[in-house]
Amino acid sequence: QVQLQESGPGLVKPSETLSLTCSISGASVTSNTCYWSWIRQPPGKGLEWVGHVYHSGSTNYNPSLTSRVTISLDTSKNQFSLKLNSVTAADTAVYYCARDMYVETVPIGFDYWGQGKLVIVSS
Amino acid sequence: DIQMTQSPSSLSASVGDRVTITCRASQSISDYLNWYQQKPGKAPKLLIYGASTLQSGVPSRFSGSGSGTDFTLTISSLQPEDFATYYCQQSYSSPFFGPGTTVDI
Numbered sequence: 001q002v003q004l005q006e007s008g009p010g011l012v013k014p015s016e017t018l019s020l021t022c023s024i025s026g027a028s029v030t031s032n033t034c035y036w037s038w039i040r041q042p043p044g045k046g047l048e049w050v051g052h053v054y055h056s057g058s059t060n061y062n063p064s065l066t067s068r069v070t071i072s073l074d075t076s077k078n079q080f081s082l083k084l085n086s087v088t089a090a091d092t093a094v095y096y097c098a099r100d101m102y103v104e105t106v107p108i109g110f111d112y113w114g115q116g117k118l119v120i121v122s123s
Numbered sequence: 124d125i126q127m128t129q130s131p132s133s134l135s136a137s138v139g140d141r142v143t144i145t146c147r148a149s150q151s152i153s154d155y156l157n158w159y160q161q162k163p164g165k166a167p168k169l170l171i172y173g174a175s176t177l178q179s180g181v182p183s184r185f186s187g188s189g190s191g192t193d194f195t196l197t198i199s200s201l202q203p204e205d206f207a208t209y210y211c212q213q214s215y216s217s218p219f220f221g222p223g224t225t226v227d228i
Contacts, residue, residue, distance in 0.1 A: 046220060046222045046223045047159075048220070049220065060217060096167075098166075106173065107172070107173075108169075108172040109172040110157075111178070114166065
């Protein structure tokens with residue numbers, strides 16, 4: 001059974017860097033059949049895709065965040081991470097990590113999610 | 124970027140009702156459309172992928188249809204556990220979500 005778990009600080013000061021890690025069990029971050037993604041949800045609002053990383057380390061980000069976001073892999077720990085710099089109150093959200101699965105190159109969506117990590121940006 | 128819209132933004136229904144939610148893409152996405160259900164305080168759950176394929180374990184009262192730009196999610200007979208928010212998401216390019224449809228009593 002695939003399980004994802006987000007970890008990291010729940011409170012970040014404005015202008016600083018938000019850092020989260022997603023630990024994976026039951027699957028490998030080196031799999032070539034999926035992308036590993038971050039998705040966020042501000043309180044009371046909808047889902048916003050932040051970006052993803054492939055097993056090769058290649059990344060793709062939401063254009064609205066691309067200047068501030070970095071997603072990377074740690075294959076030795078079977079984890080992937082999110083860094084979002086220069087945060088403001090608008091970055092306050094529940095941050096989810098999720099697996100974006102493909103079957104024979106056909107996308108089947110985000111089939112496994114972490115439980116979510118609330119990150120509040122406040123001084 | 125491909126933008127997604129959903130209608131209605133919310134609806135009120137009763138147990139046993141047939142419910143239909145519509146999702147529209149700003150350009151053709153073939154059948155690269157997925158549906159999710161989210162309950163308060165929980166992560167979203169994948170219901171349907173490829174516009175019409177039911178994810179394993181999802182009840183058969185859920186169904187999806189459409190291709191190109193227009194898609195629908197149908198719940199044939201609403202159950203108490205189906206009151207939730209539903210999101211569509213396109214997999215044709217960068218995976219953006221629709222704004223969501225809340226189904227409540």
